[in-house]
Amino acid sequence: MNNFVRAGRTAQARVRTANVGASAFDAANAIFLIVLAIVTLYPLWYVMVGSLLPYDEAIRSSFNLYPKKVTLDAYRFVFGSKFIMNGFLIAIVVTIGAVVYQLLITSAAAYSLTKRDLPLRNAIFLFFILTMFASGGLIPTYLLIKSLNLMNNLLVMIIPSGISVFNLIVMKTFIQSLPKELEESALIDGAGYAKIWLRVILPLSGPVLATVGLFVAVGQWNNWMTPMMYLQDKSLWPLAMVLRDILVEDNKFLLNATVQVERMTLDKTIKNAVIIVSIVPIMLVYPFIQKHFAKGVMIGAIKS
Amino acid sequence: MSVAMRKYGMLYVMLLPAIVTIFVFSYVPMYGIVIAFKEFWITKGIMGSPWVGLANFETVFGLKKFWQVMRNTVEISMLRLLFGFPAPIILALLLNEVRQALFKRTIQTIVYLPHFISWVTISGILFVLLSNDGLVNNLLHAFGSAKIQFLSNNEMFRPLLILSALWKEVGWGTIIFLAAIAGVSPELYEAARVDGANRFKQMLHITLPSIAPVTTMLLILSVGSLMSGGGFDQVFNLYNPMVYESGDIIDTYIFRIGLTEGRYSMATTVGLFLNLINLIMLVTANKIAQKTSGNNIY
Numbered sequence: 001m002n003n004f005v006r007a008g009r010t011a012q013a014r015v016r017t018a019n020v021g022a023s024a025f026d027a028a029n030a031i032f033l034i035v036l037a038i039v040t041l042y043p044l045w046y047v048m049v050g051s052l053l054p055y056d057e058a059i060r061s062s063f064n065l066y067p068k069k070v071t072l073d074a075y076r077f078v079f080g081s082k083f084i085m086n087g088f089l090i091a092i093v094v095t096i097g098a099v100v101y102q103l104l105i106t107s108a109a110a111y112s113l114t115k116r117d118l119p120l121r122n123a124i125f126l127f128f129i130l131t132m133f134a135s136g137g138l139i140p141t142y143l144l145i146k147s148l149n150l151m152n153n154l155l156v157m158i159i160p161s162g163i164s165v166f167n168l169i170v171m172k173t174f175i176q177s178l179p180k181e182l183e184e185s186a187l188i189d190g191a192g193y194a195k196i197w198l199r200v201i202l203p204l205s206g207p208v209l210a211t212v213g214l215f216v217a218v219g220q221w222n223n224w225m226t227p228m229m230y231l232q233d234k235s236l237w238p239l240a241m242v243l244r245d246i247l248v249e250d251n252k253f254l255l256n257a258t259v260q261v262e263r264m265t266l267d268k269t270i271k272n273a274v275i276i277v278s279i280v281p282i283m284l285v286y287p288f289i290q291k292h293f294a295k296g297v298m299i300g301a302i303k304s
Numbered sequence: 305m306s307v308a309m310r311k312y313g314m315l316y317v318m319l320l321p322a323i324v325t326i327f328v329f330s331y332v333p334m335y336g337i338v339i340a341f342k343e344f345w346i347t348k349g350i351m352g353s354p355w356v357g358l359a360n361f362e363t364v365f366g367l368k369k370f371w372q373v374m375r376n377t378v379e380i381s382m383l384r385l386l387f388g389f390p391a392p393i394i395l396a397l398l399l400n401e402v403r404q405a406l407f408k409r410t411i412q413t414i415v416y417l418p419h420f421i422s423w424v425t426i427s428g429i430l431f432v433l434l435s436n437d438g439l440v441n442n443l444l445h446a447f448g449s450a451k452i453q454f455l456s457n458n459e460m461f462r463p464l465l466i467l468s469a470l471w472k473e474v475g476w477g478t479i480i481f482l483a484a485i486a487g488v489s490p491e492l493y494e495a496a497r498v499d500g501a502n503r504f505k506q507m508l509h510i511t512l513p514s515i516a517p518v519t520t521m522l523l524i525l526s527v528g529s530l531m532s533g534g535g536f537d538q539v540f541n542l543y544n545p546m547v548y549e550s551g552d553i554i555d556t557y558i559f560r561i562g563l564t565e566g567r568y569s570m571a572t573t574v575g576l577f578l579n580l581i582n583l584i585m586l587v588t589a590n591k592i593a594q595k596t597s598g599n600n601i602y
Contacts, residue, residue: 022502025503029401033398033407037410040415040417040471040475041414043429044429046432108318108322109321111318112318127326131331133587135333136333137576137578138562139339140339140572141336160329162322162325168322193314193318197318222422244424272432279425282420286417
């Protein structure tokens with residue numbers, strides 16, 4: 001009896017220490033995650049504060065938890081710059097162009113590849129898949145683009161990357177999972193494959209079109225490599241390349257003789273503003289992106 | 305055949321744009337690889353340039369710079385794998401232990417965000433933070449230590465690459481592991497609790513083994529793409545001649561000798577060599593992954 005009680009007590013004590021241990025772990029875990037969130041966000045906050053400070057405040061101290069004085073001078077300069085605004089416009093055009101073009105040809109090809117009885121289907125699929133393992137590389141691609149007269153042509157942003165095999169697989173997987181009945185009844189009604197694709201498959205593909213469309217859109221919005229290689233004409237540069245020129249190449253377009261000295265001194269705060277301007281569009285679509293991208297990652301992962 | 309064409313013709317038409325795009329922009333450049341075996345003259349074109357056999361390879365393999373860049377690539381990729389692979393798993397395990405759904409979702413939303421910021425912008429942020437009068441150096445100064453030129457310091461450059469890549473991708477990397485964890489049967493945890501396992505033991509003996517197949521698979525695939533693991537965007541936007549010694553990788557080297565210096569044949573030779581290594585590693589990894597998944601997942 002005595003032993004039994006004692007055993008009961010130690011068990012209770014053990015549960016109690018376990019609880020204390022568990023809540024200590026919970027607290028430590030929560031603190032760690034909060035610190036991680038701060039480490040993630042603070043650099044962005046720091047840059048934003050820097051973009052809002054008047055120049056004399058900005059040089060006085062580089063450690064400001066919040067802007068003690070606020071001015072929009074830097075943003076006025078950014079939005080007043082033809083170079084940057086032109087980049088915005090071009091980025092919007094090529095992003096929309098690339099999304100529409102890629103979704104159409106990817107979806108059409110993906111739908112065709114779901115037809116198991118299509119002659120040569122496996123060979124065609126292999127033809128696509130092989131390019132995931134081998135490529136011509138940088139220079140041969142560069143020489144090809146040059147010989148196709150795509151240099152200094154905005155189509156170079158859209159046509160060569162017109163299809164990604166990864167996205168093709170994601171879409172094919174999705175279309176395969178659609179119920180067959182709708183398609184079959186359309187076939188019986190005498191509709192051809194093109195009509196079925198347009199009238200039945202595309203309207204049902206909303207989720208996958210959103211996922212892949214967002215993949216393409218973010219990739220294109222951030223694409224500086226293609227313009228750097230193929231667009232020498234600065235008036236064709238999309239925003240990402242303009243940003244690279246300002247942030248990485250440290251282009252002293254601010255230091256042009258024609259620009260007043262006052263703007264030179266804005267250099268530091270302007271860079272901060274440019275960073276914020278490049279992030280804001282992504283922040284705006286972020287809620288949608290997060291949902292759809294996560295889904296895309298999963299489809300891709302399951303497939304591979 | 306004509307019946308088949310009537311039935312399937314449209315499907316081929318719908319495949320055509322994709323096939324043409326892939327043929328022109330993926331397969332035709334593969335033909336361009338022949339310039340690795342030629343002395344390429346831009347005026348003579350790919351066809352007209354004279355064959356030189358393996359002379360380009362001899363030149364490349366004789367370059368000290370080439371071997372330095374190879375070593376950098378291998379070492380940096382290894383470091384990336386060493387830190388970048390386990391970090392998201394640990395973070396996913398920690399996130400999984402959070403009981404309050406709202407707190408968990410908030411943290412997830414925040415840590416996923418940097419994935420969508422391009423390396424151009426992140427480089428801009430790093431230049432602002434790490435410059436001589438930037439935040440980090442002012443803090444160092446305030447604590448009485450000497451300022452550090454982070455971006456031109458060969459000892460700092462690799463830690464900078466690894467840390468900034470972690471900052472950008474660790475959150476996003478958790479998605480796949482969190483999904484795997486969500487798929488673990490709750491009955492397993494219940495059984496463990498009945499047996500008196502605390503949460504740490506549950507994590508160790510149930511969660512980790514349950515996500516082991518996914519982890520193994522991803523590890524094999526990351527090892528397979530070790531040499532092609534990207535990094536170009538990051539390195540190209542962050543580096544400068546002062547840190548070539550520690551940070552120049554094959555992809556940036558090819559870009560420079562090819563497009564900046566115009567040595568097309570040599571750049572293609574290096575690219576071909578890299579592609580061969582990649583191909584062998586990828587195919588091997590895929591084979592192993594297929595075998596493992598055959599045994600473990602299904």
